[in-house]
Amino acid sequence: MKKCTQCGSKDIIIERKHSGQRLCQKCFIKGINKKVLKDMRKNKLLNKGDKVMVALSGGKDSVMLLDILYTFYERNIIDLCAMTIDEGIADYRKDGVDIAKRHAERLGIEHKVVKFKDCFNFTLDDIMSIDSERGACTYCGVFRRWIINREARNMNATKIATGHNLNDETQAVLMNYLEGNIENLTRIGPKTEARNEKFTVKIKPLREIPEKEIALYVLSKELEVHLAECPYSSSSFRGEIKEFMNQLSNKHPTIMYSLLKGFDKMKPSIKKDFTNEFTKSKECVECGEPGSHGLCRACVFKKEIYNNIQK
Amino acid sequence: MFTLIIADKKLEKQIPNNDYKIINLLKELDMPVETVVTKKNNKIVIEETLIEDDDEIEIIQVIYGG
Numbered sequence: 440m441k442k443c444t445q446c447g448s449k450d451i452i453i454e455r456k457h458s459g460q461r462l463c464q465k466c467f468i469k470g471i472n473k474k475v476l477k478d479m480r481k482n483k484l485l486n487k488g489d490k491v492m493v494a495l496s497g498g499k500d501s502v503m504l505l506d507i508l509y510t511f512y513e514r515n516i517i518d519l520c521a522m523t524i525d526e527g528i529a530d531y532r533k534d535g536v537d538i539a540k541r542h543a544e545r546l547g548i549e550h551k552v553v554k555f556k557d558c559f560n561f562t563l564d565d566i567m568s569i570d571s572e573r574g575a576c577t578y579c580g581v582f583r584r585w586i587i588n589r590e591a592r593n594m595n596a597t598k599i600a601t602g603h604n605l606n607d608e609t610q611a612v613l614m615n616y617l618e619g620n621i622e623n624l625t626r627i628g629p630k631t632e633a634r635n636e637k638f639t640v641k642i643k644p645l646r647e648i649p650e651k652e653i654a655l656y657v658l659s660k661e662l663e664v665h666l667a668e669c670p671y672s673s674s675s676f677r678g679e680i681k682e683f684m685n686q687l688s689n690k691h692p693t694i695m696y697s698l699l700k701g702f703d704k705m706k707p708s709i710k711k712d713f714t715n716e717f718t719k720s721k722e723c724v725e726c727g728e729p730g731s732h733g734l735c736r737a738c739v740f741k742k743e744i745y746n747n748i749q750k
Numbered sequence: 751m752f753t754l755i756i757a758d759k760k761l762e763k764q765i766p767n768n769d770y771k772i773i774n775l776l777k778e779l780d781m782p783v784e785t786v787v788t789k790k791n792n793k794i795v796i797e798e799t800l801i802e803d804d805d806e807i808e809i810i811q812v813i814y815g816g
Contacts, residue, residue, distance in 0.1 A: 441798070452794040464794065499812065604812070640754035654787050659794060667813035685813070689782055 441516065445470070454653060456692035464659045471656055475507055475644055482629040484642040487516055492596035494587055495521040495542065495550070497535030497665040499657045500602030501650075502542060504599060504645055508600060509546055520549035522590045524583050527555050527562020528670065535665035537734040542663070553586050559741060561748070567671065569747045575671035576742055585728060585737035591639035606650040607697045610680045610703045617680075625710045627702070635729040637660065637722070649695065752801050755808040762812040772807060773797040782801055 441461055443451050448463035455461075479485060491508055495501045512519040523539040536552055545549030556562050558720055559582065566578050591599045603611075608627065613621040616625060631641040636724060645653065659663050672678050687694050722728065723735035730736070754761045754775070772788050776797060783797050789808040790799055801807055 441796075450793070451796055454796050461796075530771075542792070651784055651787070655794065658787050658810065658812075666810065666812055672814065685782060685784055686782055740784050 441456065452659065453652070457696065467652075468656065468659055471648065471652060472507065472510075475648065478629070478647050479642075479644050482642075483534070484630055484644055485511065485517060489597045490520065490595060491520040491598045491600050491642075492587075492591050493519065493521040494583075494599060494601045495523050495524065495539045496602075497538035497542075498602070498667065499653050500604055500607075500645060500650075501663045502538070502602075502662050502664045503653050503656050504600055504602040505542060506657075506660065507644065511549075512546075512548070518732075519546075520594050520596065521551075522587065522594065523550070523552045524586055525552055525554040525556075526579055526583070527564055529564055531667060531670055538663050538665050549594065551590060553590055555582060555586075558582070558586060559744075562743060563671070565748075566744055569744070571747065572743060573740075574675045576675040576677055578744075579671070581736045581740055585726075586734070587730065588638060592637065597640055599639050599641045601641060601643055602645055602653075604645050604648050604650045604653050605695050605699060606681070606684065608643070608646045609698045610677055610684060612698060613684065614677060614680050618676075621709065621713045624702075625706070625714050628706060635721070637727075637729045647696075647699070666733050751803065752805040752807055755806065757811070765803065770801050771797070772799050772801060775801065775807065776809070779809070781811070783807065785811060787812050 440449055441451055441454070442449050443463040443466050444459075444461050445466040446463060449467075450462045450463050453462050453467055454462050485491070491511075493505050495505055505519075508517070508519055511517045511679070521539065521543050523536055525536050540550065540552070554562075554690060563575060563579055563630060567575050587599055611627050612624065615621070615627070627645050629646055654666075684695065721731055723730040723738055724733050725738040726735060728735050728737065730738075734742075752763055752765055754763050756779070772790070772795070773783065776783060776786065778789075787810045788795055788797055788799070789810070790801075791806050792808070
């Protein structure tokens, strides 16, 4: 009978194909906590006294992230707050928002819910109901980043923590490479430094943890999470890359680790040759948020959407 | 017979042979191992776990798109 390679328990919940390691629930949770803390130290993600704003969707990644960062908050190492975005997706988003609210209330941390509708006067469903020029994820990503940056300043956060996992990071590397967006590759990493004083530093403590292990963590700890699939995700290019990577990982279990490791080694060279410098003086003429070409991407998209609504 | 819980549905199923594991069930359902977490009698288990008479097997899809 297979046993936990750490303690010998016969109740194993994971068998890591890439390392041959088998773990019971207790050893898995302990090991994953240790791995995340090690990655955070290695990449110097936190400073004592930081106020960290967790981008909390209510999904498994952000709930696990909140659970781990809360241990720093409990020990008075950091201050912690959370922000949830309601993009306005019928029959999907409300469950996640409610779960996020319950976690923040349970932990007693400052929490804010910000709606697309209140910021832009349209929801993601509104955008997708008109003849949109781009995919849902493109609009959603740009508007979410705009809100997250603004709210981090409003909440006086010194760091923004997002729940990006190993699957997300490898998908981002592959997508940007395949699309030739080499400048975007320079921004992928555990810590995104502020290129403008209006940007807050973003950290990704879970970027080396596979998505399935995140699910195992939250289910093992019986944390309430929203596991449903976004109705717009499968039609995106990211969805295609995700499917491709999942198929590849089934045959080659180490592929995501090696892809990210290889990318991290190449990144300094890519950064040196392809960084697009943002200067401090460049701000969007419309909204005042950072932007490189007069109008920020969110304002460009807003104009596109308003024009399409009027047609 | 065993009970399969999947996507909020409960189904009664036959055990086809004595060496029937969760991984065999996942293959029948065309669900890749990397996209699900499985439970046997309400405890998380690995996919190599044998399915026995009167077991309650729950399959939780945690990753979509593949």
